[in-house]
Amino acid sequence: MKRELILRIRDLYISFRTAAGTVNSIRGVNLDLYRGETIAIVGESGSGKSVTMKATMGILSSNGKVNDGVIEFYSKDNENAVTYRILEMSKREIRREISGKRIAMVFQDPMTSLNPTMSIGTQLMEGMRHHDKLSRAEAWKKAVSLLKMVEIPEPEKRMRSYPHQLSGGMRQRVNIAIALSCDPEILICDEPTTALDVTIQAKILELIQNIQKERNLSVIYITHDLGVVSKIADYVSVMYAGKIVEQGTVNEIFYDPRHPYTWGLLSSIPDVTSDQKLFTIPGSPPNLLHPVKGDAFAPRNIYAIGMDYLEEPPMFKITKTHYAATWLLDKRAPKVHMPTSLRARIDKMLREEGTAYDE
């Protein structure tokens, strides 16, 4: 089956004006999303994952400025292909055509992203009435079926409930239902389960997966939980200090990571079977108020070589799908292997039953 490109981000640069100066949050992001697939964007807070997605939705805050770049969205309206260049559209056009309609977002905090003064039903129908111009009765019917799809018991009754009457997990289900109400082509999930318990998280993730299969949705999943990534993602992009430092298929990232930052992230997950001291990445992320010279990760990188302090590494190609931005992959660089503890852990994972993976 041929993969069909749906979203293309090239050389995106975004900065924010703040009281302290200009913060260069996004420093050249490239991203491709294909129809029906899931990309996970992983990174620490402040690495720019949410900002990238907000730019895609056209909901950047007012002190943010896109300095350069292209975001193209290849929409298919009843088999008519339309290309939207999101960065060239006005706020009004984005409101009318994109946000909430063709690209929808589920936010992190289910407690604050619903309006407490409106009933669930009214909030669910708002988008359909506005974008799809449905009548009240039609919208009501569709809203009930959406609540049914996200597995909320007694949907008719819940339509008249208010957000405070629902638990966190239920509210997040409502948020997902709202996001899906206008049949979007891309669903962006910004840490949708961080505020929830593990048991509820598992249910929400399985729900999103099922809906995705049913509707051939393309999903961008922002998270910092690598366990979640391994469950839902087809492709992974690792972000650090406003750049993507490694991208590849989920298997490539988990079984054959190349960037020292990815090594660090994977090593800092506690291993349920061993009692070794947890690996930590020393230091903390750079302040993007100041210009970054060389590789932004170099000061925290125990494998950093001289080159890292002088020049920013380009994306080195490893396979057709796997890229990493580290000088260690340069031909002239010394041969460096991932930490032995991580190697051992990956080897163990590969030996686990049912895991067959060829490098």
Next chain:
Amino acid sequence: MTNDERLLEVEGLKQHFRVSSGFTVKAVNGVSFHIRRGETFGLVGESGSGKTTIGRTIIRLYTPTEGHVRFEGTDISGALSHQALSQLRTKMQMIFQDPMACLNPRKKVIDIVAQGLDIHRLYRSRQERREKVYEMLETVGLSEEHANRYPHQFSGGQRQRIGIARALIMQPSLVIADEPITALDVSIQAQVVNLLKSIQETTGIAYLFIAHDLSMVHYISDRIGVLHRGYLVETGTSQEIFSNPIHPYTRSLLSAIPHPNPILEKKRKSIPYDPAVLGIEYDRGALRHLEGEHFVLSTEEEFTAWT
């Protein structure tokens, strides 16, 4: 450093909150466990299971409705004598969840960390106070020059270190850590957990570690208690709980942890749990001994069915 002496004993603890004349929230319904000197006891459960309430009741932010709490041999569940209160307020300390909210934004780090010393007058001169704070900052991985800054000048991980310094400067024997890493980034979480562990190795303090992230709890805890709806449904060593979970709730909880192994993870489904469907009534069960330190809340029939 673990020895058999019981530092903290909680017996049949109940904590009910009366909301109105007809409605009482039964947050904790008869929970018993103990913590030994120098060990880490992890308390896990979903939100609303009562884990935070237990922590807050033990340190007497709430007065227990029923049951006993004994700390270093003194009963601290009833009315407190002046001496018992002073012992409780120095020997037991707390680390809070949100490093952004738990530090007074108008105070300098040195005054935040030294506040306990100030209250209990634990120094003879300004010089000694300053030295104690510097030493503590060093221990938690900060340095002297941080002492005269304000909380907003620090990152989340550093603030959590300040919170840890504030707790440890009193040289407590028990620290209640209420979700200390939930609000931190992954790479910083590991730093804080390692710090807590290394401090434990040198000072031999005990932790009550409250969290919902099971993999971290497994890593840091010697023993674990699993809470659900105010009942302790299962308790045992980390090993026992993770390799041989008995209670259906524990099993469901463990099945919900996502593993960083994509091929395996894609095929796995979590196990749902609903006590009503399984016909489990916590009130009828009692903690039954399995092996070693492993106990499970069950009735006679359930016990034979599950094991």
